[in-house]
Amino acid sequence: MANKVDVIIQPNPYDTQLTEIEDTKVYAIPGPTTYILFNRLxxxxxxxxxxxxxxxxxxxxxxxxxxxxxxxxxxxxxxxxxxxxxxxxxxxxxxxxxxxxxxxxxxxxxxxxxxxxxxxxxxxxxxxxxxxxxxxxxxxxxxxxxxxxxxxxxxxxxxxxxxxxxxxxxxxxxxxxxxxxxxxx
Structure with a gap:
């Protein structure tokens, strides 16, 4: 059996676009290492x-x-x-x-x-x-x-x-x- 490997994708630190995540109703603001979730509701x-x-x-x-x-x-x-x-x-x-x-x-x-x-x-x-x-x-x-x-x-x-x-x-x-x-x- 093959082992399942999780892939962690780091966001681009130079990306300034807000990404909207539909299922959580938040905006994801990209940061250097992680996303800051902004609850717009x-x-x-x-x-x-x-x-x-x-x-x-x-x-x-x-x-x-x-x-x-x-x-x-x-x-x-x-x-x-x-x-x-x-x-x-x-x-x-x-x-x-x-x-x-x-x-x-x-x-x-x-x-x-x-x-x-x-x-x-x-x-x-x-x-x-x-x-x-x-x-x-x-x-x-x-x-x-x-x-x-x-x-x-x-x-x-x-x-x-x-x-x-x-x-x-x-x-x-x-x-x-x-x-x-x-x-x-």
């Missing part, structure tokens, strides 16, 4: 659009809060500002990494919906965004300048909207998780 579903909105609103929150950050000798206000920046930037980066992983790896997007991680992550993100936005809103009572008041209130409102998006993501993740787990019981 990720932003066509509701979960992908929600992740993109969560990252964009997180960027807005971090930019507004970072621009408005001031160090004075009122330690309670500094604590609220630093807590707001830490929570919003942490969940912005975490959501970006989940979005990037789902975008570049189709199995990751399908597998994360089958675990409880997405539900817990989104619930914690929503709750913590609500807490820090209410902390920042309570801080606005101490402001005398209209510009600082408006920027701080905008940070709190955008953070509350982001919390709503995180709760919607948790609900859609729960329905996906429930559908998968009840199918295999």
């Amino acid at each position: 990720y932003f066509k579903n509701f979960a992908g659009v929600l992740k993109l909105l969560e990252v964009a609103l997180g960027m807005v929150c971090v930019a507004l809060a970072g621009r408005n950050f001031s160090i004075d000798h009122n330690y309670l206000d500094e604590f609220k500002q630093i807590t707001f920046l830490i929570i919003t930037s942490s969940f912005m980066v975490g959501t970006y990494l989940v979005m990037l992983s789902s975008l570049l790896s189709k199995p990751f997007g399908e597998l994360i919906g089958q675990t409880i991680y997405e539900i817990l992550y989104n619930i914690h993100a929503g709750v913590l965004h609500l807490i820090v936005s209410s902390m920042v809103m309570s801080e606005t009572q101490n402001y005398s300048g209209k510009k600082q008041y408006n920027v701080t209130m905008a940070c709190a409102i955008v953070s509350m909207i982001n919390a709503v998006f995180y709760f919607i993501s948790a609900f859609t993740g729960h329905s996906k998780y429930k559908r998968y787990n009840y199918a295999y019981q």
Whole structure:
């Protein structure tokens, strides 16, 4: 009997053409040693659009809060500002990494919906965004300048909207998780 030999074909590193693979609905971007698969359907579903909105609103929150950050000798206000920046930037980066992983790896997007991680992550993100936005809103009572008041209130409102998006993501993740787990019981 003849042995079966697998042939590994390396892509041409100078080839810049995108190759569409029909059965997986991804684009293959040739690299020097392997293909990078780009999941083109990720932003066509509701979960992908929600992740993109969560990252964009997180960027807005971090930019507004970072621009408005001031160090004075009122330690309670500094604590609220630093807590707001830490929570919003942490969940912005975490959501970006989940979005990037789902975008570049189709199995990751399908597998994360089958675990409880997405539900817990989104619930914690929503709750913590609500807490820090209410902390920042309570801080606005101490402001005398209209510009600082408006920027701080905008940070709190955008953070509350982001919390709503995180709760919607948790609900859609729960329905996906429930559908998968009840199918295999």
